[in-house]
Amino acid sequence: MTNKRILILGGGFGGLYAALRLEKLMAQRPELEVTLVTRENYFLFTPMLPEVAAGDLELNTIVNPLRKLLKRLKTFVGTIEAIDLQGQQVAVSHGGHSHDLPYDQLILALGEGTNFFNLPGVEASCLTVKTLGDAVAIRNQLITHLEEANSECAAGKRQPLLTFIVAGGGFAGVETLGGINDFMREAIRFYPSLRPEYLRFILVTPDEVILPELNRKLGLYAQRKLAARGVEIITHAKVTAMGDGVVELTNGDKILANTLIWTAGTAPNPLITGLPLPKRNGRIAVDECLAVEGWPGVWAVGDCASVCNPAGGFYPPTAQHALREGNIVARNVAATLYGRPKRKPFRYTSLGQLAAIGRRTGVANILGLNFSGFIAWWLWRTVYLSKLPRLEKKVRVAMDWTLDLCFTKDFACVTTPSRADRRATLLSSLETEQAAMRAVKDIVLTRAEFSGLSRMQQMIKHSNLPGNSSSGDSD
Numbered sequence: 045m046t047n048k049r050i051l052i053l054g055g056g057f058g059g060l061y062a063a064l065r066l067e068k069l070m071a072q073r074p075e076l077e078v079t080l081v082t083r084e085n086y087f088l089f090t091p092m093l094p095e096v097a098a099g100d101l102e103l104n105t106i107v108n109p110l111r112k113l114l115k116r117l118k119t120f121v122g123t124i125e126a127i128d129l130q131g132q133q134v135a136v137s138h139g140g141h142s143h144d145l146p147y148d149q150l151i152l153a154l155g156e157g158t159n160f161f162n163l164p165g166v167e168a169s170c171l172t173v174k175t176l177g178d179a180v181a182i183r184n185q186l187i188t189h190l191e192e193a194n195s196e197c198a199a200g201k202r203q204p205l206l207t208f209i210v211a212g213g214g215f216a217g218v219e220t221l222g223g224i225n226d227f228m229r230e231a232i233r234f235y236p237s238l239r240p241e242y243l244r245f246i247l248v249t250p251d252e253v254i255l256p257e258l259n260r261k262l263g264l265y266a267q268r269k270l271a272a273r274g275v276e277i278i279t280h281a282k283v284t285a286m287g288d289g290v291v292e293l294t295n296g297d298k299i300l301a302n303t304l305i306w307t308a309g310t311a312p313n314p315l316i317t318g319l320p321l322p323k324r325n326g327r328i329a330v331d332e333c334l335a336v337e338g339w340p341g342v343w344a345v346g347d348c349a350s351v352c353n354p355a356g357g358f359y360p361p362t363a364q365h366a367l368r369e370g371n372i373v374a375r376n377v378a379a380t381l382y383g384r385p386k387r388k389p390f391r392y393t394s395l396g397q398l399a400a401i402g403r404r405t406g407v408a409n410i411l412g413l414n415f416s417g418f419i420a421w422w423l424w425r426t427v428y429l430s431k432l433p434r435l436e437k438k439v440r441v442a443m444d445w446t447l448d449l450c451f452t453k454d455f456a457c458v459t460t461p462s463r464a465d466r467r468a469t470l471l472s473s474l475e476t477e478q479a480a481m482r483a484v485k486d487i488v489l490t491r492a493e494f495s496g497l498s499r500m501q502q503m504i505k506h507s508n509l510p511g512n513s514s515s516g517d518s519d
């Protein structure tokens with residue numbers, strides 16, 4: 045069959061749940077050819093990312109290899125370079141070469157990128173919280189700064205090393221800050237030259253109250269709790285620049301800090317920006333069945349799509365929406381391929397939202413009811429544990445959480461040299477080797493010269509050249 049090729053671009057919530065639904069369909073329709081194309085070979089459970097950054101969970105507990113989740117459909121791991129909508133093919137590169145993957149139906153689930161608003165020094169100096177690598181980088185930076193600040197030589201430079209600023213008061217920013225605040229205050233006890241009062245954690249938000257996605261009451265509760273734990277919250281302000289260990293804010297503050305964690309802006313995925321598809325605020329405009337109008341066979345879900353909510357406005361870009369959109373789009377693609385006219389519109393009313401703010405405290409709004417404190421934190425853990433794919437990972441996370449109750453957090457800083465570092469090391473060892481070879485060559489030349497000189501001496505010695513008195517005398 046040549047007209048049943050479905051390509052899913054992106055292996056996040058939208059792409060994975062579309063793939064899982066299509067897998068079920070493939071059991072009855074063997075002619076279906078479905079391929080999931082994505083950069084990483086795993087599915088990342090982003091709601092638990094701040095827990096990895098804060099050392100509550102081991103990094104492999106929140107990722108699932110795609111090949112363990114998807115048995116029938118093909119997984120293609122690579123970087124999507126270009127999408128040719130006219131030619132119905134996608135260029136994907138891996139290992140230094142490129143492939144063109146043709147399709148009949150295309151599901152775009154590429155998520156979104158980060159917006160640094162071209163602020164001076166911000167993109168180059170800050171850390172983000174989007175990928176597993178980001179979470180590991182944050183944890184490593186926290187520990188590296190503790191180690192550095194503890195040494196005698198850092199006595200005058202401690203403040204910027206021990207000041208951590210988070211830009212953005214949404215879920216990702218607040219959860220990350222709450223987690224790293226706990227982590228550092230626990231770890232600092234093991235550093236004899238440092239005291240908890242040296243630590244500064246600052247949250248910068250343009251809003252009046254943090255967590256605007258929830259409600260004012262819960263936002264104020266979270267603010268009070270974080271402030272009681274030593275977090276400074278600066279409202280009505282934005283970061284304007286970062287450089288030379290100084291973070292500048294719109295309110296005129298200049299804060300000495302070497303760490304800025306950026307959760308303050310999203311931008312469309314650059315691949316989506318370049319497509320000639322209808323857009324709303326940079327996201328692909330889809331109809332209620334998640335199809336792109338005017339482009340038969342093209343669909344979009346998740347953070348890269350703009351889906352109208354019949355109750356008014358648009359659905360928010362969250363995991364809980366993306367995964368349900370993935371499910372619906374798979375059904376609608378199948379209906380289109382098999383000539384079933386009835387497509388299912390996307391309708392979803394969120395049951396609520398939850399956030400963990402550290403030290404067994406949370407805030408939640410479920411079915412319109414507010415929960416805070418331990419009960420909200422317990423709900424957060426229960427709900428997200430149930431959503432994490434695969435039993436193995438659920439058990440690993442539950443074990444990590446249980447062990448966390450008995451033991452202190454681990455603060456070993458495990459780093460692998462980056463590709464650039466490895467290249468630099470290789471180059472410097474090559475240079476050393478070349479220098480050594482040049483030195484050896486010099487020694488060889490010197491020896492050659494030396495042996496040449498000795499031979500000349502011998503020749504002179506045995507010749508009857510005038511002035512060679514010794515030879516003449518002996519004869």
Ligand SMILES: Cc1cc2nc3c(=O)[nH]c(=O)nc-3n(C[C@H](O)[C@H](O)[C@H](O)COP(=O)(O)OP(=O)(O)OC[C@H]3O[C@@H](n4cnc5c(N)ncnc54)[C@H](O)[C@@H]3O)c2cc1C
Nearest residue numbers: 054055056057058083090091124155346347361362363364
């Ligand atoms: C720290 C954090 C915490 C969050 N907490 C919550 C929460 O508690 N509840 C909630 O509902 N939502 C939460 N979210 C939001 C949620 O993660 C997103 O809404 C959701 O991931 C969107 O799913 P998606 O499939 O659209 O995009 P993503 O999950 O971002 O997936 C995009 C996929 O596309 C791939 N991709 C992109 N470009 C390319 C390319 N060029 N080549 C190859 N592959 C590419 C990526 O590798 C990825 O696999 C959180 C987000 C973050 C960052």
